[in-house]
Amino acid sequence: MTDQQVPSTIKDEALIVKRRNQMIKGAVTLFMEKGFHKTTTREIAKASGFSIGTLYEYIRKKEDVLFLVCDSIYQRVKERMEASIDPEQTTVKSLIQAVRSYFQLMDDMQDEVLVMYQEVKSLSREAQEYVLQKERDMVAMLEQVIINSLPGEYAEAEVRLMANNIFVQGQMWGFRRWILQRNFTIKTYTDTQIHLLLRGLGKETEGIIQPADNAGHA
Amino acid sequence: MTDQQVPSTIKDEALIVKRRNQMIKGAVTLFMEKGFHKTTTREIAKASGFSIGTLYEYIRKKEDVLFLVCDSIYQRVKERMEASIDPEQTTVKSLIQAVRSYFQLMDDMQDEVLVMYQEVKSLSREAQEYVLQKERDMVAMLEQVIINSLPGEYAEAEVRLMANNIFVQGQMWGFRRWILQRNFTIKTYTDTQIHLLLRGLGKETEGIIQPADNAGHA
DNA sequence: CGATGTTGAGCGAGCGTTCAATCGTCATTT
């Protein structure tokens, strides 16, 4: 699919895909080093292996590059998640496995995820909405795994929050690397998070915890 | 304290403080609306109530404004945390209370925290280091509360991770508001998080969970 | 009238974007 979101003057569809992949690859590195705003269109062109003029045959505005980058990253993350997680499994073990492979994924792609995280806000409102939908889908996947693994044990709101927690804890491994990766490897991080997830504090909960079976609107 | 980090040509110390507070107040709003990079120095000056020339009597570079803003926000958050949390308490109840007041704080200051979070990366390496130290301090506070509330029950690594989780869950309320605040109020969010924190999944943990008493380097 | 603080027009660099010129390829004509 040649992102309809970003039209091009070029006719050759295969070429568009090829050139855009060059762009994305070059741009990610640059965005990682200096951020979107401090990166020049000329730099992007050079890193992509063609000239500034050519760049503008494949995009309209600089922001289009950012969109292509974010979209591509989200897409890859989503695909790898779909490939490694089977939401039809129904054991706690499979939940654990899902968390493990998700965390591993976030470790593999931490640079990309970090870039995405820091720059999506520079996208236009619509582009953000478009890209964020993929995020919702991923959280929903985690939700589904939880529901299937622990049927009937948790309120809807709890499950939703758990899914969000896991999702963010994965990203956190990347965007708080400066502190976490001094204390953990991805393996020990994963193990410890799973440990906390399963055990909780498990004591003296009487009277302190509210029912928490709420799902109302704000 | 007149941030030594950002020198000024003005002699009157009290005036510096006053003008900088004007700057910070105006800038936060602008950064929130359009982000640091898309905000003009002229806009900052106008929002602060003085001219572009005056602005540059109180800072050297545009980035100084960002530093002042981030520093001020971190400072306020840290102060409010110190005021509302007593790390000497030794009950689970006091841990809960600490989480409650921290989450409430993050709700009160979500706009500021969001700005900070999205823009710190635009600071210079040193400025980031300086500001991040405050973050470390805050996480350490949470760590201390946990240690005192649950003495001897958790490995060092677990406590550290728990503190980081709570810290991030607080921020998450702000930076994932577009999804969380459709499903929760700050009250239900807090209750549910505490619920999950205390209970865990609490079942079938045998053979799945590793010891997780690790604290090695990456 | 010095000293301190304020002003905003103006400078100049840098950047996003354009487009006339050029290249490469291949079907058509001679």
Next chain:
DNA sequence: AAATGACGATTGAACGCTCGCTCAACATCG
């Protein structure tokens, strides 16, 4: 086989504008 021309793709010099930053002139006050 060579010449022609049409078409799609590529190039980078050039344009115009924005924006960070300066500074000579001015205001205020003791």
